[in-house]
């Protein structure tokens with residue numbers, strides 16, 4: 001992985017932009033030039049079944065090619081990241097990949113939860129794709145509250161087997177990607193019973209289908225859950241067990257074990273079972289940035305091509321990009337792309353450092369990692385989903401066309417707000433940790449993401465027009481909100497409410513406090529990254545990065561003016577300064593807008609959008625896409641003679 005400055009120029013539009021990106025040595029062309037990875041018919045015109053079959057065909061070819069690269073020594077994990085993520089992956093499989101879970105959750109769970117022996121047994125098979133797995137945790141009745149899962153794994157010491165059973169309909173696994181018809185194995189999360197006692201949820205490897213015929217094994221009730229808002233090729237499935245027996249060593253036993261006689265050996269922390277979820281939350285921040293980049297490129301390029309109305313009478317219709325309201329829809333989202341990218345990189349490094357500590361049995365930093373992964377996943381995916389929708393609206397009617405690729409991008413990005421931990425629930429997890437830290441402030445000093453809490457509340461933050469001030473004000477606001485929520489919590493308890501009821505009654509404030517904490521981290525990471533780059537890049541590039549940082553910061557400030565007025569020294573007149581600052585930044589960024597999104601460096605095949613193409617031939621492309629409608633294959637549709645004609649000719 002190497003950092004490189006990319007200078008990108010766009011034809012037809014008189015702009016130049018510069019962007020610091022991290023380049024993966026990834027041979028995009030190897031995939032994008034393969035005709036077999038292109039769809040002959042646009043996906044939207046296929047049936048649900050055909051969509052799935054086409055997705056399986058492409059997914060197999062895609063991973064075969066990645067493995068080929070690997071065998072030739074051309075890249076490793078980075079290639080998987082590229083083909084699984086929102087850039088190349090979503091271009092080739094725009095409605096989702098039915099095998100993603102194999103790589104993103106099945107293999108990582110084997111790695112994170114399996115003993116060395118179990119890893120030796122399973123990982124090679126999984127890595128070679130001799131078996132295809134998924135991660136089956138969520139049930140029809142429970143997604144968030146995983147302690148309440150109903151699937152049972154009861155140990156039978158006589159045969160040294162676990163018996164998996166779904167006692168009710170709500171115990172059926174529901175949602176796992178690839179579970180319907182693609183995977184033949186799964187990591188199944190179930191309540192472990194041994195020696196008559198329940199020890200909570202644990203992960204088990206379960207074979208679901210015959211390795212040759214792919215027929216479901218006896219006692220396995222399996223299928224696909226049906227159509228969804230998006231991701232209709234991901235083959236999300238359901239799964240019920242009727243007393244299915246698996247060997248004892250199919251329980252993943254790195255953290256806790258069941259001995260042959262049924263004795264339970266406890267994990268050093270029950271939360272180590274939740275490790276895969278932290279991993280995925282961490283990578284989702286990167287994915288949120290990627291989807292937002294994609295939509296930003298499409299909407300910004302389109303806004304440079306689209307001319308509409310008049311700013312002054314007797315003048316030609318301007319590019320819609322010249323309308324300040326349009327800039328307000330686009331540019332803060334471009335700034336967010338940078339912010340999320342930098343936050344994702346920082347979080348990934350933090351994750352790797354702390355995972356190394358966990359491997360040595362040092363668990364001290366796990367709670368902070370969990371709290372940070374939760375809040376960054378929640379804030380970045382929520383903003384990305386809102387951003388993609390705003391960018392779609394910014395393209396007017398044409399943004400509503402499937403050919404813009406904005407509706408399906410929204411379908412992919414909005415799912416992220418729910419999966420891998422519903423966003424409100426994740427914010428409450430962060431709030432739980434914040435409140436704990438607030439109540440025991442001496443701990444706070446040790447924590448990189450929280451040490452500001454020790455001093456923020458009492459720090460004077462007189463208004464100034466600077467990013468440093470925005471960071472200080474956000475910190476003070478976050479601290480003020482945590483303090484207030486904590487006081488309300490305590491007051492409710494003092495009035496006789498149980499802590500749990502008091503928590504629920506204070507949860508709107510708690511969620512809001514966690515959100516501001518998350519935004520504080522993101523602005524700080526953006527600030528630190530730009531400071532780090534400044535001495536290494538040209539003055540011009542430094543200026544553009546600084547403008548983006550300021551825009552992200554001032555927009556974050558304006559989003560919480562009410563809170564600033566409550567928790568900082570800011571005055572009404574200062575808000576006017578913030579608003580003017582934002583408007584100045586929009587006009588400063590305007591000349592570089594197209595260049596900035598060009599520098600995200602996504603090829604037309606990846607954007608898959610009639611509106612976003614590099615050459616700007618929007619109208620020709622829209623027209624050509626319309627020709628692909630099956631309705632246009634014949635001049636008169638049979639429904640005319642069957643229904644319309646009799647209707648028109650009838651005497652009503």
Ligand SMILES: CCCCCCCC/C=C\CCCCCCCCCCCCC/C=C/C(=O)SCCNC(=O)CCNC(=O)[C@H](O)C(C)(C)COP(=O)(O)OP(=O)(O)OC[C@H]1O[C@@H](n2cnc3c(N)ncnc32)[C@H](O)[C@@H]1OP(=O)(O)O
Pocket residue numbers: 077080081084085086100103104107108111123127135137138143144145146147177271272274275277278280283284287366367370418419420421422425429432433
């Ligand atoms: C050779 C190997 C090859 C490997 C190849 C790998 C290649 C991959 C490489 C790169 C990949 C890049 C890919 C990029 C593209 C990415 C594409 C992604 C597509 C992903 C598709 C995902 C599909 C979706 C999957 C799913 O949704 S799976 C199901 C997820 N489910 C959830 O998230 C459930 C949410 N619920 C919970 O997490 C929990 O139940 C809870 C809400 C946290 C509550 O749990 P509970 O036990 O009830 O906790 P509490 O009592 O409230 O708190 C207890 C305590 O625990 C702490 N806690 C909680 N969670 C954690 C955690 N995860 N870790 C640590 N600690 C945790 C919590 O803070 C409390 O602590 P205290 O008591 O101390 O306060």
Ligand SMILES: Cc1cc2nc3c(=O)[nH]c(=O)nc-3n(C[C@H](O)[C@H](O)[C@H](O)COP(=O)(O)OP(=O)(O)OC[C@H]3O[C@@H](n4cnc5c(N)ncnc54)[C@H](O)[C@@H]3O)c2cc1C
Pocket residue numbers: 101135136137138141142143144145174175176177231236415418419420421422424425428
């Ligand atoms: C596209 C997609 C793919 C998925 N893939 C997988 C997969 O591969 N494997 C898998 O196991 N699962 C998968 N899931 C399931 C996913 O992880 C769950 O949907 C998610 O964890 C949310 O759980 P839920 O659906 O039960 O929502 P619920 O928990 O029922 O949430 C509904 C509402 O209740 C609120 N709520 C719930 N609990 C609380 C609380 N404690 N406090 C306050 N409010 C609360 C939520 O905020 C939300 O507003 C997938 C889901 C989707 C949409």
